[in-house]
Amino acid sequence: MKYWLFKSEPDAFSIDDLAAKPNQQEHWDGIRNYQARNFLRDEVKLGEQVFFYHSSCKQLGIAGIAEVVKESYPDHSQFDPESKYFDPKSSPDNPRWVMVDIQLKEKFSEILSLQKIKSLAGINDIGLVKKGHRLSIMPVSEVEWHILYDNSQH
């Protein structure tokens, strides 16, 4: 059982948007980075827990928790010429990009801010606080998960 952190720009898709979906469930499309894709394709498994992180916004931080409810399958937006995620080099026979479905489990009453995360003892190995924090899907160790969860307002 692994733990994850998924980043999203709340202007595009926030935890409240997830909460408003039928069954509070949505596919996590638009991943166009190979390292992140490999995590999604090979390692993100049914039932695993995900921190929902808000990036590039006023309130940076972890907004809540979701759970993986469907393992990787082709991201349909790569075949749609109208989509900004369209990839002309991908084909349905040999899809390049995948996505998973997640369902909201818990929205924190307060966002666990990046500032706070950085201040926590034991959180210095996580991709978020390292240089080059650009990966939109990243693993979180079990120890880190518990530290972060224990320090959130939930």
Next chain:
DNA sequence: GCCAACGTTGGC
């Protein structure tokens, strides 16, 4: 809006 840190692309 700036800029550092990367990832990707494409010419050679």
Next chain:
DNA sequence: GCCAACGTTGGC
């Protein structure tokens, strides 16, 4: 297969 140019991410 190298590497410069370019695009994107994301905190500040």
